[in-house]
Amino acid sequence: MNRNVLVTGATVGIGKEIAQLFAEDGSSLVLVARNKSKLEAIAKEWRNKYEIKVEPIALDLSKPGSAKVLFQALAKKKLHVDVLVNNAGFGANGEFAKNEFTVESDMVHLNVVALTELSHLLLPGMKKSSAKVKGILNVASTAAFQAGPYMSNYYATKAYVLSLSEGLHYELKSQGVHVSCLCPGATRTEFFDRAGMQENNLLNNEFLLASPKSVAEFGYKAFEKNKAIAIPGFLNSLLAQSARITPRFIIRMITAKMNKG
Numbered sequence: 001m002n003r004n005v006l007v008t009g010a011t012v013g014i015g016k017e018i019a020q021l022f023a024e025d026g027s028s029l030v031l032v033a034r035n036k037s038k039l040e041a042i043a044k045e046w047r048n049k050y051e052i053k054v055e056p057i058a059l060d061l062s063k064p065g066s067a068k069v070l071f072q073a074l075a076k077k078k079l080h081v082d083v084l085v086n087n088a089g090f091g092a093n094g095e096f097a098k099n100e101f102t103v104e105s106d107m108v109h110l111n112v113v114a115l116t117e118l119s120h121l122l123l124p125g126m127k128k129s130s131a132k133v134k135g136i137l138n139v140a141s142t143a144a145f146q147a148g149p150y151m152s153n154y155y156a157t158k159a160y161v162l163s164l165s166e167g168l169h170y171e172l173k174s175q176g177v178h179v180s181c182l183c184p185g186a187t188r189t190e191f192f193d194r195a196g197m198q199e200n201n202l203l204n205n206e207f208l209l210a211s212p213k214s215v216a217e218f219g220y221k222a223f224e225k226n227k228a229i230a231i232p233g234f235l236n237s238l239l240a241q242s243a244r245i246t247p248r249f250i251i252r253m254i255t256a257k258m259n260k261g
């Protein structure tokens with residue numbers, strides 16, 4: 001497919017799997033993450049394997065102004081973007097008041113500000129693009145559907161991503177620009193290590209952990225069809241829906257217990 005796709009958080013996990021699906025359909029890629037050597041290794045491998053253009057850009061998107069820096073780097077390289085995959089994100093386990101504020105603030109910048117700013121900067125170009133399928137695939141979480149004590153800020157960032165995505169989906173539908181929000185449940189990636197959740201009981205339950213590849217495939221297909229919300233897995237979907245009818249104090253109690261592990 002003749003289109004340019006930018007994926008944030010493309011070195012490992014869900015983002016790498018999503019990027020690979022676009023590589024397989026023949027899209028050109030811009031891959032963004034902090035780890036330069038990992039990005040370059042992936043770019044080299046996929047250029048050979050898929051005979052596509054792959055541009056690695058190493059950048060810390062949790063820093064204020066980073067979305068603009070990325071936008072300027074794209075302009076300098078004369079790269080336009082037909083599809084933006086806002087995937088990079090992280091969580092931090094523990095009591096909000098006891099966690100380092102720099103970590104919580106970086107999280108808001110990465111999960112919320114960079115995602116929002118990149119979307120705003122790239123949408124005008126997308127609207128003009130002649131690509132058959134163009135738009136934004138945002139990666140939120142099932143955390144978006146409820147509050148999450150002991151990961152409160154993370155859950156709040158994902159609620160924002162879901163709400164923004166749904167709004168943009170509606171605004172842009174009639175203009176031929178897709179906006180989908182992928183809301184995975186627990187997935188086997190580096191996320192839990194990075195969030196300080198190595199001891200969490202959830203990780204011992206293989207049944208509850210999805211593979212990043214299956215999650216990515218679900219999100220990719222949902223984006224191609226312009227589904228507003230994509231929740232992979234029957235159980236995840238059921239839990240997300242049940243959060244709407246279960247009393248909120250019960251949801252808070254269950255989620256707190258889950259996050260404390």
Ligand SMILES: NC(=O)c1ccc[n+]([C@@H]2O[C@H](COP(=O)([O-])OP(=O)(O)OC[C@H]3O[C@@H](n4cnc5c(N)ncnc54)[C@H](OP(=O)(O)O)[C@@H]3O)[C@@H](O)[C@H]2O)c1
Nearest residue numbers: 009011012013014033034035061089141186187189190191
């Ligand atoms: N795994 C789960 O259970 C789960 C469930 C629901 C939702 N999600 C969401 O899925 C998305 C992907 O998570 P994952 O599970 O695949 O996590 P992961 O394995 O930890 O991968 C995170 C990716 O984001 C990049 N990244 C992290 N911080 C960054 C920064 N400051 N600037 C630029 N890139 C950064 C990482 O690369 P570098 O370290 O090289 O920067 C990596 O490529 C996240 O938004 C997460 O919230 C995950």
